[in-house]
Amino acid sequence: MNRLTITLSESRYRALKEASARRGKTIGKLIDESLAFYGIKSRDAALDLVRRARKRSKLSEAEAMKLATNEARAARRA
Numbered sequence: 001m002n003r004l005t006i007t008l009s010e011s012r013y014r015a016l017k018e019a020s021a022r023r024g025k026t027i028g029k030l031i032d033e034s035l036a037f038y039g040i041k042s043r044d045a046a047l048d049l050v051r052r053a054r055k056r057s058k059l060s061e062a063e064a065m066k067l068a069t070n071e072a073r074a075a076r077r078a
Contacts (some may be wrong), residue, residue, distance in 0.1 A: 041074045 020027045041049075046068070053071075054064035063073065 037076070039076050 001049075016027055016030065020030045023030065049072075050061075050064050050068045053059065053067050054061065057064070057067070059067060
């Protein structure tokens with residue numbers, strides 16, 4: 001696990017701290033879940049998603065990439 005230092009305004013930090021307390025989660029866990037929600041993933045994870053989509057659907061590489069992109073966008077909006 002890596003550590004990260006970020007700078008936030010006092011009001012943003014308070015809001016983040018309050019949100020984590022309300023949800024019963026650490027600030028780190030809340031940020032990690034937020035990154036996942038917005039589809040932030042490693043290049044390897046993204047490529048794996050494309051490989052799995054392609055294998056299941058027998059799509060071409062271009063079709064699989066388009067499907068994966070659309071799915072990621074839809075997940076971010078949900």
